[in-house]
Amino acid sequence: MTYDNLTLHTDKYQINMMYAHWIHGTLNHKAVFEVFFRKLPFGNGYAVFAGLERIVRYVNSLHFDDAAIQYLSEQEEQYDPAFLDKLRGFRFGGNISSVEEGTIVFPNEPLIRVEATIFEAQLLETAMLNFMNFQTLIATKASRIRQVAPDDTLMEFGTRRAQEADAAIWGARASYIAGFDATSNMRAGMLFGIPSKGTHAHAWVQSNDSEEIAFERYAEALPNQVTLLVDTYDTLRSGVPNAIKIAKQMELKGKRMGGIRLDSGDLAYLSKTARTMLDEAGLSYVVIVASNDLDENIIFNLKAQGAKIDSWGVGTQLITAADQPALGGVYKLVAREKDGELVPVIKISGNPEKVSNPGRKDVFRIVSRETGKAVADYVALTGENEVQQGKKLKLFDKVHSYIYRYVDNYDAKPLLTPIFVDGRQVYELPTLDQIRSHHQQQLALFWPEYLRKLNPAEYPVNLSTTAWELKMDLIHQYQA
Numbered sequence: 016m017t018y019d020n021l022t023l024h025t026d027k028y029q030i031n032m033m034y035a036h037w038i039h040g041t042l043n044h045k046a047v048f049e050v051f052f053r054k055l056p057f058g059n060g061y062a063v064f065a066g067l068e069r070i071v072r073y074v075n076s077l078h079f080d081d082a083a084i085q086y087l088s089e090q091e092e093q094y095d096p097a098f099l100d101k102l103r104g105f106r107f108g109g110n111i112s113s114v115e116e117g118t119i120v121f122p123n124e125p126l127i128r129v130e131a132t133i134f135e136a137q138l139l140e141t142a143m144l145n146f147m148n149f150q151t152l153i154a155t156k157a158s159r160i161r162q163v164a165p166d167d168t169l170m171e172f173g174t175r176r177a178q179e180a181d182a183a184i185w186g187a188r189a190s191y192i193a194g195f196d197a198t199s200n201m202r203a204g205m206l207f208g209i210p211s212k213g214t215h216a217h218a219w220v221q222s223n224d225s226e227e228i229a230f231e232r233y234a235e236a237l238p239n240q241v242t243l244l245v246d247t248y249d250t251l252r253s254g255v256p257n258a259i260k261i262a263k264q265m266e267l268k269g270k271r272m273g274g275i276r277l278d279s280g281d282l283a284y285l286s287k288t289a290r291t292m293l294d295e296a297g298l299s300y301v302v303i304v305a306s307n308d309l310d311e312n313i314i315f316n317l318k319a320q321g322a323k324i325d326s327w328g329v330g331t332q333l334i335t336a337a338d339q340p341a342l343g344g345v346y347k348l349v350a351r352e353k354d355g356e357l358v359p360v361i362k363i364s365g366n367p368e369k370v371s372n373p374g375r376k377d378v379f380r381i382v383s384r385e386t387g388k389a390v391a392d393y394v395a396l397t398g399e400n401e402v403q404q405g406k407k408l409k410l411f412d413k414v415h416s417y418i419y420r421y422v423d424n425y426d427a428k429p430l431l432t433p434i435f436v437d438g439r440q441v442y443e444l445p446t447l448d449q450i451r452s453h454h455q456q457q458l459a460l461f462w463p464e465y466l467r468k469l470n471p472a473e474y475p476v477n478l479s480t481t482a483w484e485l486k487m488d489l490i491h492q493y494q495a
């Protein structure tokens with residue numbers, strides 16, 4: 016069965032809560048939800064926000080079609096048929112603001128804000144988190160890999176190991192946002208305009224009578240772009256010498272071999288030796304590609320060992336974010352309509368880190384006018400004007416509030432951009448290349464201490480005094 020409508024791509028409890036609001040006549044009460052995560056993945060110092068394009072497409076496409084209504088009518092909840100009629104007319108009519116894709120983001124700041132009827136806002140939670148959590152996770156992983164190989168070619172090779180087809184293509188896109196150069200996935204290439212690249216598999220060599228014949232025939236078929244996999248039988252004794260032979264034959268025809276690929280064994284030793292062999296044969300233009308369960312740590316290590324690798328194919332570890340396979344982004348109610356007014360709400364938890372920040376908020380990146388570098392992100396309640404007016408701000412530690420400093424002479428860049436207003440898309444989706452360059456500009460805003468891969472400095476995300484006081488007031492109210 017193929018069924019592309021994502022409206023039921025939600026948890027049942029959302030539908031049940033919508034139903035309960037409908038039953039009690041509270042469905043049109045206004046609600047404000049915010050998306051944020053509490054902990055950075057991979058021990059990284061930042062995350063790379065991604066997923067917005069998918070969210071925009073999803074919100075625009077929301078509608079309960081006949082098949083969805085039929086399915087809902089068969090549930091053990093026995094929803095009232097009048098509720099199902101209500102769903103038939105469902106369209107998202109609220110506001111969504113979001114951080115733009117490629118933006119560097121941090122824990123405990125609002126990344127997406129949804130303001131709508133509780134009925135509408137509740138439906139969106141699951142799918143939005145699904146898209147944002149996965150794509151942000153993969154973009155962050157890709158960014159770490161880019162950091163250790165700033166000048167090399169990075170190819171995303173993960174489709175065969177990805178958690179199914181959507182993860183493969185949206186993961187390829189997230190990797191490209193964060194600085195990968197290409198993907199092996201042709202569908203991702205076609206859908207998103209990501210450059211696609213490929214070498215060949217061991218099967219190509221095995222399906223020919225010899226390695227040399229395999230190389231010759233491959234180079235004949237693809238004379239303008241050929242990278243030969245040299246490790247099927249014996250990398251240094253057979254693969255590299257055969258590749259050199261073919262490269263020389265290509266030169267006679269006025270062609271140049273692209274590269275060789277190493278996919279097993281000691282990649283540092285093999286690449287250095289292969290580089291020497293190629294150079295001695297006058298083939299310094301032939302690049303060395305490596306693959307085989309690579310991640311940022313192995314690549315960093317290989318570079319430290321002096322490996323002569325120009326191009327990296329990274330699959331499993333990237334597309335599955337193997338060392339941390341989920342980002343814990345959440346969708347929390349921060350304000351609701353009560354007696355016709357929007358009032359802030361809080362979620363109390365035994366774990367102090369999980370107590371939510373109440374109230375409808377905005378987030379600003381405070382950039383020093385002296386250095387051009389980001390100083391802190393500042394989370395303020397909507398309507399607080401100090402930050403927009405460039406007034407002196409008090410930045411205090413959220414755990415030890417007696418530790419504080421002041422900033423002035425800054426630019427405050429709002430991170431949340433209006434995407435939907437009254438259900439209408441007001442944001443023009445940028446091209447993928449615009450998103451990539453936005454990401455590069457974002458990186459340039461931060462001191463390297465926040466960006467380093469190992470034990471990065473913690474970038475401050477500060478609550479405004481007013482937002483902090485609101486939180487304390489609500490905590491005290493609940494305790495009383």
Ligand SMILES: Nc1ncnc2c1ncn2[C@@H]1O[C@H](COP(=O)(O)OP(=O)(O)OP(=O)(O)O)[C@@H](O)[C@H]1O
Binds near residue numbers: 279283284307309
């Ligand atoms: N010089 C090196 N330093 C650190 N790690 C390396 C080095 N060379 C290769 N690796 C990594 O070591 C891991 C283990 O390689 P493994 O021994 O499985 O490769 P292999 O010999 O190709 O085996 P297989 O054929 O099963 O892939 C891989 O993730 C690979 O990227």
Ligand SMILES: O=P(O)(O)OC[C@H]1O[C@H](OP(=O)(O)OP(=O)(O)O)[C@H](O)[C@@H]1O
Binds near residue numbers: 172175218307328330
């Ligand atoms: O190692 P990853 O980072 O996941 O990158 C993708 C892997 O997929 C291929 O191996 P596979 O054994 O599936 O096929 P092959 O015959 O082409 O080597 C390729 O050779 C890479 O090793």
Ligand SMILES: O=C(O)c1cccnc1
Binds near residue numbers: 173214215306
């Ligand atoms: O093109 C390649 O070399 C490739 C593509 C996908 C997976 N492994 C390798």
